[in-house]
Amino acid sequence: MDISTKLLTMLLAILLFVAVVGLMLFIAGRTERRSASIVGYVFLFPSIIMVSVGLLYPAVRTTFQSFFDAAGKAFVGLDNYQTIFTSPDDLLVLRNTVLWVVVTPFVATAIGLLYAILVDGARGEAFAKALIFLPMAISMVAASIIWKFVYEFRPDQPGVRQIGLLNQVVVWLGGSPQQWIVNSPWNTFFLIVVMIWIQAGFAMTILSAAIKAIPEDIIEAARLDGVNALGMFRFVTLPSIRPSVIVVLTTIGIGTLKVFDVVRTMTGGNFSTNVVANEFYSQSFRASNEGLGSALAVLLFILVVPIVVYNIRQLRASESR
Amino acid sequence: MSSITPQVDLTPEQRAALAETSPTGRAATSIKKKVTSPVASAVAVLLAVVWTIPTFGLLVSSFRPEKAIKTTGWWTFFGDPQMTLDNYRTVLSTTSQSGLGNFFVNSFVITIPSVIIPICLAALAAYAFAWIDFKGRDFLFVLVFALQIVPLQVALLPLLTMYVHAGIGGTFWTIWLSHSAFALPLAIFILHNFMKEIPKELIEAARVDGAGHVKIFFRIMLPLLTPALAAFGIFQFLWVWNDLLVALTFASDNSVKPLTKALADLSGTRGTAWHLLSAGAFISIIVPVVVFISLQRYFVRGLLAGGLKG
Numbered sequence: 001m002d003i004s005t006k007l008l009t010m011l012l013a014i015l016l017f018v019a020v021v022g023l024m025l026f027i028a029g030r031t032e033r034r035s036a037s038i039v040g041y042v043f044l045f046p047s048i049i050m051v052s053v054g055l056l057y058p059a060v061r062t063t064f065q066s067f068f069d070a071a072g073k074a075f076v077g078l079d080n081y082q083t084i085f086t087s088p089d090d091l092l093v094l095r096n097t098v099l100w101v102v103v104t105p106f107v108a109t110a111i112g113l114l115y116a117i118l119v120d121g122a123r124g125e126a127f128a129k130a131l132i133f134l135p136m137a138i139s140m141v142a143a144s145i146i147w148k149f150v151y152e153f154r155p156d157q158p159g160v161r162q163i164g165l166l167n168q169v170v171v172w173l174g175g176s177p178q179q180w181i182v183n184s185p186w187n188t189f190f191l192i193v194v195m196i197w198i199q200a201g202f203a204m205t206i207l208s209a210a211i212k213a214i215p216e217d218i219i220e221a222a223r224l225d226g227v228n229a230l231g232m233f234r235f236v237t238l239p240s241i242r243p244s245v246i247v248v249l250t251t252i253g254i255g256t257l258k259v260f261d262v263v264r265t266m267t268g269g270n271f272s273t274n275v276v277a278n279e280f281y282s283q284s285f286r287a288s289n290e291g292l293g294s295a296l297a298v299l300l301f302i303l304v305v306p307i308v309v310y311n312i313r314q315l316r317a318s319e320s321r
Numbered sequence: 322m323s324s325i326t327p328q329v330d331l332t333p334e335q336r337a338a339l340a341e342t343s344p345t346g347r348a349a350t351s352i353k354k355k356v357t358s359p360v361a362s363a364v365a366v367l368l369a370v371v372w373t374i375p376t377f378g379l380l381v382s383s384f385r386p387e388k389a390i391k392t393t394g395w396w397t398f399f400g401d402p403q404m405t406l407d408n409y410r411t412v413l414s415t416t417s418q419s420g421l422g423n424f425f426v427n428s429f430v431i432t433i434p435s436v437i438i439p440i441c442l443a444a445l446a447a448y449a450f451a452w453i454d455f456k457g458r459d460f461l462f463v464l465v466f467a468l469q470i471v472p473l474q475v476a477l478l479p480l481l482t483m484y485v486h487a488g489i490g491g492t493f494w495t496i497w498l499s500h501s502a503f504a505l506p507l508a509i510f511i512l513h514n515f516m517k518e519i520p521k522e523l524i525e526a527a528r529v530d531g532a533g534h535v536k537i538f539f540r541i542m543l544p545l546l547t548p549a550l551a552a553f554g555i556f557q558f559l560w561v562w563n564d565l566l567v568a569l570t571f572a573s574d575n576s577v578k579p580l581t582k583a584l585a586d587l588s589g590t591r592g593t594a595w596h597l598l599s600a601g602a603f604i605s606i607i608v609p610v611v612v613f614i615s616l617q618r619y620f621v622r623g624l625l626a627g628g629l630k631g
Contacts, residue, residue, distance in 0.1 A: 003423075009493060010493070020441075051468060053483075059471055065478070133613075145601075161392065164394075261566070280474050281566070297477075301474075304470060
């Protein structure tokens, strides 16, 4: 397909959906006199169809398939779920996912909070924040390539020089270069660093805003009472921004649970770094194990729900304040 | 009417985040200026450097000749500066084997409809949810709201089967439709919250004047919607542009695959071709960075609203 064909198809797709909207408006205009509530259904029709066919039905179908075998033919009950929780490979996948979800939100939030406090009110604050925030805007694939280059390894031989920054630093300090993303179990932490690098900016932005929203008089009162910097953080800042901290932790937690791009790009799930989202992809589309793949997708959903519910309740609580 | 600027439904701290990115907000915070200790400044600078150096290293490398990248560290560039644009020339080519030019085009072809289609459909749906009374409205709204949190992994396999049966497997349509369906719950949610904040009197006055829903939608809603559309549009643009999972699942064919997938493939098959990987990564980074810098205000707003998206 050449470029002009692609652009033409693209234009066609857009026009098609603009036409759909036009048609709905036309029908609505015609029926409006008779009953206003019909307009509601007409306006909703295209969205409901799209969501039902593209999201609702597939989700139900996947749940159904998770009780069937690899080919999707024979009913196997909870076997796929049993596999996830008993096979050594999948237990490793679960362990890694737990590591990701426990480490990433807390470290990213801690760094984000520290940075937000440090640059608060400093000169060049906007620029300083943009530096930390930028990784959030780029793709996780690009982020993974950036870090893979930092971790790049060259064998420790005379005449061979390191091209990865981390190994060069190790060599400068007198150590010998390591294969950071190959050597288990520490390699998982080196992948987690990438996610922390991406998410700290998110934490910093939200928490910085929360810090700025602390009423001036509270800070003033504490200062008059002679509270020092550490006490200020402990007794004024932290309690005031607690709801924001929880929102940040849970939001990063949800994102981390579904982490896929980083693992896939950096190790492909090899070297004992596999996680649920990547295992889902491998089973579904590489190993053609439809049943197990579906079960892993359902597991992701089940794990996300409690965090989301908690998050929404926190949002509500902070809104009603 | 232009004085009405409804907000996307946000929590207090989210509102503060927006205020902070506006010029007036920044002026207000400078009053709070504290005396920062040298240690604090040092730690802040250290963090900023650690956060920036990895990207900087790859950026420098993308301008170095292939042989130099593979034999010496990028930091030696400053002692022995050899510069070339060859890497970018190779990577941007639409004809050569290792060129990513076509995939760059594909990324745009994929992203633009995937932003516009959900916006069109969601604007109608959001209006219905916000301002029209009909049976089952609340139930449907809760359903759409809940669908926001469904991880898109649960939809991929059945969708792939459906596309193949429908005879559109491997085309752009699969990606457009998937991204649109996945985006609709969030789009409807954002636009609904926004429309809900438009004063009731405005709508009622229009209705008293004999305007129907269609007219109100066009005359009153659409002009007021711009900030919400921008917030969702930017979030969705970056989401689709940066997506790997949907692309891996549906864009199996070279003629439709986007830059993210091309880069991931390149990293998998030629993981040491750093002259291509570095330049390729920067080609893919440049678009979201430009969007981020020029539309920062809306970007943060969209990011906050989309925090739970599947």
